[in-house]
Amino acid sequence: MMGGKDMMRIVRGIPMTADEFVDEWFESDVVKAAIASLGIHGLTLGVYGAGTGYTLMHNWANRGGLSHVAVQGGIGKISESLASAVKSFGGEICTNAEVKQIVIKDMRATGVVLSIGEEISASNVISAADPKHTFLSLVGAMELPPEFVWNVQSIKMRGSVAKVHLLTDGKHGIPDGTVALAPSIKYLEKAYDAAKYHSISEKPYLEVTTSGKVVSIHFQFAAYALNGRKLLLHLDTNRRTPELWNEKREVLADIAVKTLAEYFPALNSSIVARHIITPLDLEQTYGLTEGDLNHGQIMLDQFMFMRPIPGWSNHKTPIDNLYLCGSGVHGGGSQRGKRTECSEDSEVGN
Ligand SMILES: Cc1cc2nc3c(=O)[nH]c(=O)nc-3n(C[C@H](O)[C@H](O)[C@H](O)COP(=O)(O)OP(=O)(O)OC[C@H]3O[C@@H](n4cnc5c(N)ncnc54)[C@H](O)[C@@H]3O)c2cc1C
Structure with a gap:
């Protein structure tokens, strides 16, 4: 059009x-x-x-650009509005209910089992967890066609974002709104070098969102797989990454504060408390495989009709009554705007 x-x-x-x-x-x-x-x-x-x-x-x-639009009443208002809409249609919402397994019978999803052991039966299951987590952990490779499994295993998840939230006394000198700390093109490319070699940028690209006393720092790059070796096997890195991230957690926050304080010197003495979210925390606390914000990297071999995998961009899966939504499918992630409509008969998505 x-x-x-x-x-x-x-x-x-x-x-x-x-x-x-x-x-x-x-x-x-x-x-x-x-x-x-x-x-x-x-x-x-x-x-x-x-x-x-x-x-x-x-x-x-x-x-819609760099700035983060403030939501009246706080960001939680969005979730609250969605929740009340669900309830107004008679829906029930369970939180703190981790799904351990999607139940499959004869290639058909029949419900879910929670980690507390409770089974909930359902005529349709729609997963907003990322495609790797959904298919490899919750469904299980045994239930899926081998080629489909191979394609899912090949989805590139490469988180390298960390967050540092600062509570301050308000005298930090940073203006409310969004500040991008990206002084030059070369600076950005050098910041990325760290991710290439599985480490943490000494001079990171920061996107800083400030609201009164709270300063939230989006930090790039901090590699999920913190080691000197190329990421070969998901399981292999899992064994080494946790210890390394525990050692590096404070190092990362120090770099973030030091970098930002070069531009806003009052920040150092203004900090009251800090909360650090490493790429590993994004995986372990927020369920994002390898800390990938977008449920799979947004890159040319993983976009549009190839998202999450070629031939399966229309939310359907090889399992009847199991659908995938969320950032891992076409449209996502970081999708604040309107998503493309999907039609029933579109085989490779829109
Ligand atoms: C640090 C960070 C910065 C970002 N910055 C921006 C930005 O500036 N602009 C932007 O537009 N987007 C940004 N994004 C991306 C944006 O947050 C995502 O695109 C959006 O949240 C995707 O929504 P979703 O519902 O698809 O997935 P999610 O928000 O990831 O929701 C998936 C939900 O499934 C739950 N879940 C996973 N596994 C299970 C299980 N087994 N049982 C039960 N529940 C489970 C998770 O807990 C989670 O609540 C950012 C993301 C992160 C992490």
Whole structure:
């Protein structure tokens, strides 16, 4: 519906690097970096990475830019409104109810088993957990066609985002709203180098959201698989990562504060308490496999009709009555805006 000219510009921009993309439009390195930074937000790629032209467009279009819009009454109001809508239709909501298994009988989902042992039967099961967690842990490889399992195992989850929340006395000097600490294109690319070598950036790209006394720092890059070796086996890294992250937790927060304090020196003496969320915490506390914010990297071989895997972008799964929603499917993640409609007869999604 965009017309040939605009569509051509989009198709041309998709495989470009974020650097090349902004270079065509802007002269100032500071402006280029601020705009390009969103192209690598949540992604384990640098601004010189092919395909970050696509994520640049995706993230700007879906997030509406860098700033985080304040929700009247606090962000929790969104969940509360959704919950009351469900209840108004007679729905029941269970929280603190971890699903341990999706029950499958003859290739058909019949319900779920909670970690406390309770079984809930259902005519349809819709999972918003990420595709790897849903298929490999909750359904189980034995229930699925081998080629499908192989495709799911191949989904790239590469979290490298950490969060540092600071409670301050309010005298930090940082303006309310969003500040992107991305001084140059080269700075962003160098920050990414750390993720490439499975470590923590000494000079990270930070996206800082401030509201009164609370300063929330989005930190890139901090590799989920903290070790000097290439990530080969998911299970293998799981054995080594927890100990390493426990050692590095405070180191990460120190780097975040030191980097930010270079621009806002009053921050140091203003801090009252800090809460650190490592990529491992994102996995263990929030259920995000490998701490990947988007339930799978948003990259060219994992987007649109190939999300979560080729041929399965329309929310259906090989198991009848089991559907996948959430960021791992086409449209996500970081999708604040309207999602594309899916039609019943579309085999490879929209
Ligand atoms: C640090 C961080 C920064 C981000 N920044 C932005 C941003 O600036 N802008 C933006 O648009 N997006 C951002 N995102 C991404 C955004 O949060 C996601 O796109 C969005 O939350 C996806 O929603 P979802 O419902 O698909 O998945 P989720 O929000 O991940 O919800 C999945 C739910 O399933 C639950 N779950 C998982 N396994 C089980 C189980 N076995 N049993 C029961 N429950 C289970 C989880 O606890 C979770 O509540 C960010 C994410 C993170 C983590």
